[in-house]
Amino acid sequence: MIDREAFVNALVSQLPHLRRYAVAITGNAALADDLVQDSIERALRQSAQLRELELLPRWLRRILHNLYVDEIRRRQSRGSLQDIMELSDHLELSTPALDGNLAREFVKAMDALSIEHRQILLLVGLEELSYRQIADELEVPIGTVMSRLARARERLRSIMEDGTDSNVVLAPLVVNDES
Amino acid sequence: MSSRTEISAVELHAFIDGELDDARAQVIASEIKTNPALAERVAEFRTDRAMLKRVYGPVADSPIPADWLALARSPKAPSAMSWRLVGSIAAVLVLAIVATIFYRTLKPSNGDEIVQVALDARQGTSGEILKVSGKPGANGYNGGAGRRSIITGQSAGPGEAWVYSRGYPDLPWRAQRPRSGTAVSRQRGAAIYALFAAL
Numbered sequence: 001m002i003d004r005e006a007f008v009n010a011l012v013s014q015l016p017h018l019r020r021y022a023v024a025i026t027g028n029a030a031l032a033d034d035l036v037q038d039s040i041e042r043a044l045r046q047s048a049q050l051r052e053l054e055l056l057p058r059w060l061r062r063i064l065h066n067l068y069v070d071e072i073r074r075r076q077s078r079g080s081l082q083d084i085m086e087l088s089d090h091l092e093l094s095t096p097a098l099d100g101n102l103a104r105e106f107v108k109a110m111d112a113l114s115i116e117h118r119q120i121l122l123l124v125g126l127e128e129l130s131y132r133q134i135a136d137e138l139e140v141p142i143g144t145v146m147s148r149l150a151r152a153r154e155r156l157r158s159i160m161e162d163g164t165d166s167n168v169v170l171a172p173l174v175v176n177d178e179s
Numbered sequence: 180m181s182s183r184t185e186i187s188a189v190e191l192h193a194f195i196d197g198e199l200d201d202a203r204a205q206v207i208a209s210e211i212k213t214n215p216a217l218a219e220r221v222a223e224f225r226t227d228r229a230m231l232k233r234v235y236g237p238v239a240d241s242p243i244p245a246d247w248l249a250l251a252r253s254p255k256a257p258s259a260m261s262w263r264l265v266g267s268i269a270a271v272l273v274l275a276i277v278a279t280i281f282y283r284t285l286k287p288s289n290g291d292e293i294v295q296v297a298l299d300a301r302q303g304t305s306g307e308i309l310k311v312s313g314k315p316g317a318n319g320y321n322g323g324a325g326r327r328s329i330i331t332g333q334s335a336g337p338g339e340a341w342v343y344s345r346g347y348p349d350l351p352w353r354a355q356r357p358r359s360g361t362a363v364s365r366q367r368g369a370a371i372y373a374l375f376a377a378l
Contacts, residue, residue, distance in 0.1 A: 008251055008252055011251050012248060012251050012252070015243050015247060015248075015251070016238075016239040016240070016241070016243060017239055019238060019239065019241070019243070020235055020236065020239040023235060023238045024231070024234075024235040024238070036247065037246075037250070040247055040250050040251055041250065044250075044251070044253075102230075103233070103234050106227075106230045106234055107234060121231065122231065122235075124196060124228070125227075125228040125229075125232065126232060126236070130198070131193070131196070131198050146189045146192070146193060146198075147189055149192055149196075150188045150189045150191075153192055153224055153228075154188060156227055157223060157224065157227060160227070
């Protein structure tokens, strides 16, 4: 059983990261904040389920992810999915406009990806987890992590380059053919 | 003899993330040096990966809202029921209470007698429904011989009204007395009268 005070301190220390992840996966600051708040409440209620404090970051991400998927389903059932898909324009980036349009295009391209693809890109590129850690977090084989990540990156690049979200075929790249 | 080097997309991304074993990573690094197109591709993917941190990274530097901290540090864990759930339960309860009141209001006290009386009154020869004030037996239970009446009058007792099924059609109206009467609540009497009037 994790000490309550230790749990709360760890939870508080994770909030900036959880918020960053929430903004990145939803593409919407307001929705992200709502999800983080709901995640805090759920985490406090279910704190007894957490076995080790080291697992807190991934546990919190899972809670938030589940809440986000629920929210999308709710919006789909109400026919307001559009709200989510048009969010990139009003994501208030706190970063200076270092890359100008490139950053905006990047956010739009991210929003055009599926949740699964956004999730895998963020776990690798933002949370800097290893493939093994991601496999554990998502409860999938490591091969699935690798292929999903490859598809997500290829698709993101495809959107960035020509704005299309076509299906990506992971064909081998023949780089040399020597006799 | 031919030596063919292939790099799968999956391998290339594992290379970018430093997840490839040293030997294979060495092979790919060599290929990148001699293949500008591949080198460019790798550079693009690395840029995309770096963009994630550049774009979203600063969000973690924003101050955390005070109410989140207060929530996290509150001594009591939040109730297991969210406000949304509480609202749903409350709505169901209100509906159940309203349905119960409505049912009890309209429910006949003696089987279907009262509803039947209402139907009789509406479908009778005159079809007249009278609403007469006054205590039972005080005055005007019936509009006349042969008429069927529903009478909801003043309270017969605390919170009660009287509903009479019909008078004696063969007597002068002043002499008529209700053949049967049922004490119901004032609310039910009013509801029944409204129902009969609407039939």
